[in-house]
Amino acid sequence: MRGEVLFNTDRCKGCSLCVQACPVHILALDTTRVNAVGYNPAYCFDMSKCIACTNCATMCPDTVITVKRLDV
Ligand code: SF4
Numbered sequence: 001m002r003g004e005v006l007f008n009t010d011r012c013k014g015c016s017l018c019v020q021a022c023p024v025h026i027l028a029l030d031t032t033r034v035n036a037v038g039y040n041p042a043y044c045f046d047m048s049k050c051i052a053c054t055n056c057a058t059m060c061p062d063t064v065i066t067v068k069r070l071d072v
């Protein structure tokens, strides 16, 4: 299964729970950006490795993340 993660970036509070939850370690906080609420937002730096497990979306307390399944 391949996936694509979409972030509602301006809602992210930079808590890193999604970063820790990702089994393939492709999420990080973007220290080059500050979002609308003043945090470094989470982002995916290697989408090609996403396995659409949805761990990140499940862990996020602010429903920032949507996971799309690209194949079945
Ligand atoms: S869906 Fe799974 S593999 Fe993809 S970014 Fe989220 S936690 Fe990582």
Ligand code: SF4
Pocket: 011, 012, 013, 014, 015, 016, 017, 018, 019, 041, 042, 059, 060, 061, 062, 063, 064, 065
């Ligand atoms: S779990 Fe949600 S709020 Fe926390 S860093 Fe990830 S996207 Fe942002």
